[in-house]
Amino acid sequence: MNTAKKILLVDDDIDFLVQIQTRLKAQQYDVITAEGQQDAEKILAETKPDLAILDLMMEQVDGGFALAYHLKQKYPDVPIILCTAVASETGIEFDASTDEERSWIKADVFLPKPVRFEQLAREIERLLQDKA
């Protein structure tokens, strides 16, 4: 039997953390949560997750970007899903579907908030499979 995949989940919205964590655990993932960029950086200093789900806008507007950048520097092979309410709040569309976009955005997938869990689960599965 495989050991459970470790997912780092970072968001300053506690309700989002609790809900996604509960649902991921039900799918047998091992979930570590952090409520902000600083907490997450501490965790990353000691732990290498198999995948990370980050919120784009935390206390600093670009906290998610900075975190994604550091994470990719340290662990280039860890896929990142960046969740964001930017599109619904500002109308600015983000995407990470081309190589050029991925080269500066440092995320493998962008998901708009509110996140549909089925879609999130599908992306997680796909990214972990691609990696394997």
Next chain:
Amino acid sequence: MYNLRTLVVDDELGMRLGIQKALSRYKMQLAEVAAEVGFIVEMAESAEEAIEKINTDRPDILLLDYKLPSMSGLDLLERINVQESEMVTIMITAYATLEAAVLAIKKGAFDFLAKPFEPDELKKAVKKAAQNLILARQIRKLEQEKHQVRFQFISVLGHELKSPLNAIEGYLNIMHERVAGGELKSYDEMIDRSVVRIQGMKKMIADLLDLTRIESGQKKREIVECDVCAIAKAAIESMQTAASARNISIKLNADEPVTMMADAGEIEIVLNNLVTNAVKYNRDSGQVRITLKKEKNLVKITVSDTGIGMSAEESAMLFKEFVRIKNEKTRHIDGSGLGLSIVKKIATIYNGDVNVTSQPNVGSTFNVRLHSEESKPTDPV
């Protein structure tokens, strides 16, 4: 810089050219409306020509001869429906009787200029007209901005109300699907969080009702002699449980009695909001100090805490609606983001103000100054 289009309607060529000469290169400073004004002068020699010009492109200022060959200036005013336009009309006449003036004003003229006049008299009249015109424009612009602010408020409000509902719906779905298994205990945290979000939403709605009541003036304000000390004590009492739980002490210093003519409900809101914040944003085992002072008809309320404080940048935006300071320290503190904007609105009603001095990790001090109201109850505007 405003360029006001000015139409001169007179059958005398000399008069038209004279006015054009006086105004076309003339720039005036209007200190009252903080504007510089210039004029673009156009001319019409008959009523018919004037009506056509006005209907195609309405000028800002109309200098209208009272007696034109085919119709009087008054008839012309009637034809163009001046009342509904922003155009300012100055009537020019050689027969400056009081009756004529009154009639012209009734038909929508703004001012009167008697022939013959000096360029300075003309400029004076035009200046008055320009001032009136620009003031009206500024007021309209301000109203549009107010409208815009309202719209923004509603859109943010919608977002703020939707977010707790989304969270609660998410928890209910998880429970409904038994995602964490069959044991109710596994869902305790979600139930707690749902209750927190519901309470936050209730508080926001209560604050919102306070705010709309204050702003709309629908509630009849009852101005009576209020004992500010007693109101402060009640505010302390309502926060006592929350304060004791975190070992926070609350002290009241007052040169008793501090009384003022006010609506008791409004003073309660001010003190409740400030004391609640001082406890919420305090550290464990911290202190809250409330000082009340009275100088003639001015009441000064000071509430200071030993809490997390904030940067100057954060203080600057604190009194705006729905602004909540978002950082590591405030992450677990709930609030509607309306409390302090309400305090500010109330302070304004009492011809007063509110300000804050703060230092991160040392604490914040809020100063509110309120002037006693007149003793007669004020009706809503």
